Amino acid sequence: xxxxxxxxxxxxxxxxxxxxxxxxxxxxxxxxxxxxxxxxxxxxxxxxxxxxxxxxxxxxxxxxxxxxxxxxxxxxxxxxxxxxxxxxxxxxxxxxxxxxxxxxxxxxxxxxxxxxxxxxxxxxxxxxxxxxxxxxxxxxxxxxxxxxxxxxxxxxxxxxxxxxxxxxxxxxxxxxxxxxxxxxxxxxxxxxxxxxxxxxxxxxxxxxxxxxxxxxxxxxxxxxxxxxxxxxxxxxxxxxxxxxxxxxxxxxxxxxxxxxxxxxxxxxxxxxxxxxxxxxxxxxxxxxxxxxxxxxxxxxxxxxxxxxxxxxxxxxxxx
Numbered sequence: 107x108x109x110x111x112x113x114x115x116x117x118x119x120x121x122x123x124x125x126x127x128x129x130x131x132x133x134x135x136x137x138x139x140x141x142x143x144x145x146x147x148x149x150x151x152x153x154x155x156x157x158x159x160x161x162x163x164x165x166x167x168x169x170x171x172x173x174x175x176x177x178x179x180x181x182x183x184x185x186x187x188x189x190x191x192x193x194x195x196x197x198x199x200x201x202x203x204x205x206x207x208x209x210x211x212x213x214x215x216x217x218x219x220x221x222x223x224x225x226x227x228x229x230x231x232x233x234x235x236x237x238x239x240x241x242x243x244x245x246x247x248x249x250x251x252x253x254x255x256x257x258x259x260x261x262x263x264x265x266x267x268x269x270x271x272x273x274x275x276x277x278x279x280x281x282x283x284x285x286x287x288x289x290x291x292x293x294x295x296x297x298x299x300x301x302x303x304x305x306x307x308x309x310x311x312x313x314x315x316x317x318x319x320x321x322x323x324x325x326x327x328x329x330x331x332x333x334x335x336x337x338x339x340x341x342x343x344x345x346x347x348x349x350x351x352x353x354x355x356x357x358x359x360x361x362x363x364x365x366x367x368x369x370x371x372x373x374x375x376x377x378x379x380x381x382x383x384x385x386x387x388x389x390x391x392x393x394x395x396x397x398x399x400x401x402x403x404x405x406x407x408x409x410x411x412x413x414x415x416x417x418x419x420x421x422x423x424x425x
Contacts, residue, residue, distance in 0.1 A: 115135060116135050116137075116142065116145060116146055116149070116150075116154075117150070117224070117232060118134075118135075119131045119132070119134035119135035119142070120146065120154045120157055120158050120161075122134055123184075125158075128142070128143065128154060128155055131154055131158070142154065150222045150224060151221040151222040152220070152221050152222055152224075157222075157224065158184075159194070160198070160218050160220065161224070161225065161226045161232075162183040162184055162226075163183065163194065163195060163198050163199075163218065164216050164217055164218055164225055164226035165182070165183065165216075165226040166179040166180070166182065166183045166191070166195065166203070167195070167199065167203070167206055167216035168216045168226060168228055169182065170203055170206045170208075171206055171207060171208055171215070171216065172208075173208060176188060176191070176192070176203045176204055179191070179203065180192075180203075191203070198218055199218070214233075220235075222234075223235030243347050246343070246347065246373070247343070247344075247347070248416065248420065249377055249416070250339075250340065250343050250373070250377070251340070252416040252419050252420075253376075253377055253380050253381070253384075254332075254336045254339065254340070255419065256384050256414045256419070257296070257299045257300065257332060257380065257384065258329070258332055258336075259411050259414075260296060260299075260384060260387050260388060260391065261296055261300075261325050261328050261329050261332060262325075262329065263391050263396045263397070263398060263411070264292055264293075264296060264325040264328075264387075264391065264396070265325040265326060265329070266396060266397070267292070267325075267391075267394055267395075267396060269324065271292075271394045271395070272291070272292050272293050272324070272325065272394075273291055273292075273293045273321065274291055274292075274394075275288075275290045275291050276290055276291060276292070276390050276393065276394075277289075277290035277291075277386070277390070278290050280386075282379060282382055282383065283379065286298055289321075289383065289386075291321055291390075292387055292390045292391060292394065293321040293322075293323075293324075294320075294321035295383045295384075295386055295387040295390070296325070296328055296383075296387055297320055297321045297322070297323050297328060298321075298379075298383060299380050299383050299384065299387075300323075300328055300331050300332050300335065301316070301320070302376055302379065302380065303332075303335045303336070303338075303339045303376070304316045304331070304335050306372055306376060307335065307338055307339060307342060309356060309358040310342060310356060343373065346369055346373075351369060352368070352369050352370035352373070353368060353369070353370065354368070354369050355367065355368055355369070356368075356369060356372065384414055385414065388413075388414055398411060398412055399411035399412025399413065
């Protein structure tokens with residue numbers, strides 16, 4: 107799924123069970139011990155031997171909490187004796203391994219202080235802590251930005267299609283929402299992606315119904331409409347988040363009869379159905395012969411346009 111990650115390769119070399127010494131680690135990372143230690147100390151803020159020992163103790167604490175014996179945990183952690191393991195464990199945790207509470211050991215209870223936020227993650231992985239203070243609002247902002255950017259990507263791809271292929275009903279009878287009508291063409295799916303922003307903003311802003319849940323706009327017109335509505339949609343999301351007003355209700359007079367909607371449910375609705383439409387549109391664009399992203403390149407990350415993956419989109423430096 108991902109391209110080459112040198113730091114991850116170095117961490118793998120540190121934590122490989124067969125790498126018991128610094129020389130073993132460096133050899134596994136195709137590096138000299140000097141350069142290996144310098145790179146880890148610079149990028150991870152911790153000498154490799156110290157990191158390995160700490161993560162091994164975290165794993166041992168997790169194993170003991172899950173019912174493993176102290177002896178098994180000690181040798182799995184690379185210690186030559188139970189006594190040496192007990193001394194190291196007690197120094198790190200403030201109590202002997204035999205006093206470790208048993209249970210599911212979920213979450214971060216077994217983590218030790220770390221200068222780099224890198225910890226053991228069950229059953230055999232790593233967890234890297236991010237910046238302190240990250241909130242659900244940041245996830246919401248990421249999803250909203252990705253949604254708009256991905257719609258824009260698909261509209262740009264549609265510009266290269268023959269108009270007949272763009273409007274062709276490829277999924278006859280497809281209805282995602284009863285009130286939105288059939289959406290079996292690329293044109294219908296992309297028009298509804300953009301039109302949904304416009305209709306909800308009309309309700310929020312008290313404007314007239316734009317009447318745009320149709321499939322009659324070509325990709326050039328659709329791109330222009332998206333350029334107009336996207337900043338307004340983002341501004342709405344930012345304003346509601348600033349006021350912590352996702353529980354507010356909107357009475358939508360554009361419905362007949364008028365209905366009320368919780369703002370949080372409006373955003374969830376838009377993101378849910380946009381994701382469905384984007385997935386279908388991407389598949390139909392590919393079917394129509396559009397160049398939907400570059401193929402995976404050896405040694406490099408895949409093109410986010412190919413799959414619409416927010417992970418790859420974020421790795422490419424998206425806002």
